[in-house]
Amino acid sequence: MDRMSSAGSSPADTEVGHSAEPGNYLSRCQVDTPAPLVAQVWRLVNERRPCAGQVVDFGCGDARFAQAGVFEHYTGFEIDSKRLPARTPDKASIRLESAFEAQCARGQFDVCVGNPPYVRHHDLGLSWIEAAERRLKAIDGYIADGRSNAYIYFTWLALDAVKNDGLVALVIPYEWISRPASGALRRYMHAQGWRVDVYHLEDARFERVLTTACIALIDKAPVDGQGGLHLHEIGLELDECRPRAHVTGTAEARLSYERARTGTKALRGLSPGSQDFFVLTEEFRQRYRLQRERDVVPAITSFRHLSTDQRTLTERLFRDEYVNAGRRCWLINPVGEPSRELTGYLATATAELRANYTCAKRAVWWKSSVPPPAQILYSSGFKTAAPKMFKNEAVAVHVGAIHGIYCAPKKSADKLLTQLLAMDFSKRVVPLSRGFLKIEVNQMNAVLNQLVSPK
Structure with a gap:
């Protein structure tokens, strides 16, 4: 997935835990918030707070949220000096420090605005997560979730930074309204009785970003007790606003999340720590003289290039479409002591890779528990009525977006695969980006429970 962040946002390398190769990281991660979107955020804020009072922006970038709206004073926090504006806007001050290490920022502001960085939890450095957790643990009711992307941490921070009658207005991925990783955050807001307005954006005007965005407004002081969740749709011109019936954007409600009730169950793809390192091409397997089963096992990270005409991932298909095609298809096998050859390959890992969240949490940075091959593999992301699914005769391990x-x-397996391929999932899941859908593992388990549970 693309990462949606901004100036204003603070996606700098040191802010989210990537101290090495900051230039490459920033070029992937940093996208300016379009001026029309900044203006739309302020229109929604000033409708509720005609004068926003004391405003804070965590990860403010070039402080473009200080260049619109009606407020008394704007305080921006930014970790990356290269992102600061040449001239500080009127009625604004910018503090060059980490948002999660700032002092006296609890309940000090009337409004929090901004566009926090969208960095996947796999890519967050352990030291950054630990610093964020230390700050957020001060919130009564905060629940950590190791699957949280960076913007979830920033949303918790924003809620704690505004007063008891404050308002938070953030541009964040629309997925937050349904993903399990943000479930604790949603339950916390509901328990507080706050009003949550989510404005799904048909087009957020970002360049190079495919992630579906929304404007999330959390009002701690709802008028006439009108708390709860309210869904809206904002049109292409960022002016027309209309109600949105379901989070799916269709006439059908979202698939529920359930744990498997039988031995037939879905399991998410393995997160090895970095597919670029832990899943090798045939060329690299041969270069380091790694042997199948002893050092590596077959693995699938994508079905994007495969035709849906076939129902079976055969050994021949795996060899032709993955091995001989130069795709990443060999997962490091962590069983037992590494061979001399595998030890040589592991020695090529960078310090940055070993320090990422997944690797740093392990007893041995490269050792993970690899699941046995599943009978059916499917892509959790899809663009048609149903995900691509294949019977797994190649006995490959599912990795990443392949579940x-x-x-x-x-x-x-054959009967179940036939039933699943006949279903239309598209109207009952939440779009992640234009034309791109995703089914979560426990949503698939809800489907499986219906298909295989005793009637």
Whole structure:
């Protein structure tokens, strides 16, 4: 997925835990917030707070949110000196420090605005997460979730920074309204009785960003007790606003999240720490003389290039479309002591890779628990009625966005695959970007429960 962040935002390398190669990191991560979107955020804020009073922006970048709207004073926090504006806007001050290490920022502001960085939790450095957790643990009711992307941490911070009658207005991915990783945040808001208005944006005007965005307004002082969740749609011109019936954007409600009730269950793709390092091409496998089973096992990270005409991932298909095609298809096998050859390959890992969240949390940075091959593999992301699905005769491990379905009994895989391919999932899941849908693992489990549970 693309990462949606900004100036204003603070996606700098040191702010989110990537101290090495900051130029490459910033070029991937940093996208300016379009001026029309900044103006729209302020229109919504000033409708509720005609004068926003004391405003804070965590990760303010070039402080462009200080260049619009009606407020008394704007305080921006930015970790990257290269992102600061040449001239500080009127009625504004900018503090060059980490948003999560700022002092006296609890309940000090009337409004928090901005566009926090969208960096996947796999890419967050452990030291950054620890610093964020230390700050957020001061919030009564905060619950940590190791799956949280960076913008979730910033949203918790924003809520704690505004007063008891304050307002938070952030541009964040629309997925937050439904993803399990943000479930604790949503439950916290509901328990407080706050009003949450989510404005789904048909086009947020970002360049190089595919992630579906929204404007999330959290009002701690709702008028006439009108708390709860309210969904809206903002049109292409960022002016027309209309109600949105369901989070799916269709006439059908979202698939529920359920744990598997039988031996037939879905399991998310393995997160090895970095697919670029832990999943090798055939060329690299041969270069380091790594052997199948001893050092590496077959693995699938994408079905994007495969045709849906086929139902089975055969050994031949795996060899032709992955091995011989130069795709990443060999997962490091962490069983037992590494061979001399595998030890040589592991020695090429950078300090940055070993320090990422996934690797740093392990007893041995490269050792993970690899699941057994599932009978059915499917892509969690899709653009048609149903995800691409294949019977797994290649006995490949599912990695990343490829999830697995374990069938009980195993011989039921053919019948179950036929049933799943006949279903239309598209109207019951939340779009992540234009034309791109995703089904979460426990949503698939809800479907499996209906198909295989005793009637």
